[in-house]
Amino acid sequence: MLAKLNYMELRTVNMGVISNGTTLLDAGALDSGVATGAMTLIKTLTASSSATLDFLNGASSVVFDSTYDSYVFKFIDIHPATDDTDLTFQVDVGTGTSYGQTITSTAFQVFHGEDGNSGAIAYKANRDQAQGTAFQPICQDIGNGNDESMNGELTIFSPSSGTFVKHFIGLGTNVYSGDASIQIYTAGYVNTTTALTRIRFKMDSGNIDAGTIKMYGIK
Amino acid sequence: MGLISNGTTIFDAGAMSAGFGGSMTFIKKLTASSSATLSFVDGSSSVVLDNTYKEYVFYFKNIHPATNSAYVTFQGNASGGSGYNETITSTMWGAFSEEDGSSANVFYTTADDQANGTAFQTIVKATNNDNDTATSGYLHLFNPSSTTFAKHFIAFGSTNGSDENDIYHTAGYFNTTSAIDEIQFKMSSGNIDAGDICLYGIA
Secondary structure, three states: HHHHHHHOOOOEEEEEEEEOOOOEEEOEEEOOOOOOOOEEEEEEEEEEEEEEEEEEEEOOOOOOOOOEEEEEEEEEEEEEOOOOEOEEEEEEEEEOOOOOOOEEEEEEHHHHHHHHOOOOEEEEEOOOEEEEEOOOOOOOOOOOOOOOOEEEEEEEEEOOHHHOOOEEEEEEEEOOOOOOOEEEEEEEOOOOOOOOEEEEEEEOOOOOEEEEEEEEOOO | OOOEOEEEEEEOOOOOOOOOOOEEEEEEEEEEEEEEEEEEEOOOOOOOOOOOOEEEEEEEEOOOEEOOOOOEEEEEEEOOOOOOOOOOOEEEEEEEEEOOOOOOOEEOOOOOOOEEEEEEEEEEEEEOOOOOOOEEEEEEEEEOOOOOOOOOEEEEEEEEEEOOOEEEEEEEEEEEOOEEEEEEEEOOOOOOOEEEEEEEEOO
């Protein structure tokens, strides 16, 4: 009988799977004891002349709560409609839609022109915030030439905490509108002890013409 | 055939559905043994470096140079091209801290950035070749198969200099709209005595 089972094809079933007494999957989900890796893709949003890209906990399969300790957003070839613009983000709590939480942050820039000029690292005072409520830049001055784009990532730690402020770390690298390689390193915190439930990305001017943002949960 | 549980498809067409399993997939490990180069070539030796993933990460661990103070470097080759000599514009900054606490600083390194250059890109400088010293770090490569955009990368490495810790952060782009499907690592001088580099795809 065992030999026969070993040669059975896997058929479409509408039930759980138990192996040697251990439940592997049931009720449409893998059992929590099954090793699946610590980084889980939650949601992919693709821009198409989009004013904003929003990730809302509980909507469109997005999870942004205590399920994961940290969340990482990956930016793949973000292309702005408007030349010389920044990708920015803000967050909100509950069912809020104002996206104006209080942020204190730091930012520094690394730059080098295709012409060999201006290689330098410098603090970026016009991209930090001191208890500000503006959208936080995570890059600087993306060109909108056909081959110009921005890539990078943003990590938000424990957004569901009801005790601590919410820390973030971001790094964006892009083709500068003036033909250069530029990176913005930013970090800081959303100065609230209320759980975050949503995050919005947008350009500081104009639409996100194209590009992808992927959201991952980190166990 | 697929497998459906409570109306949710878990497996189908030979693959696990999105949302199940991990998002970081191990692709290939290369181990140096007095190696002049370590190369990851799409379609060769089980290497995938194409549009299967939007992001690839190389983790280099305990890279030990044969030659004292050699740099860890990399370059790409475009699909259908010959030679690791793509045009790169990049930045590089670093920081160091002496073991005796005598000095520490952060700096930009103009000698190792590129302005539409075609040299191998330094990602970590001056690794000491003492028996217990080596370099570790990672290199992210975004959307290398794009035929629309330049190809961005971000690297971060930590090494042992002469009784000090040095860190380097390099970023920039291959200034080509051709797909990049080969990446090669080598030291700036001499062989890679030991160490390994692992390639992962990020779904």
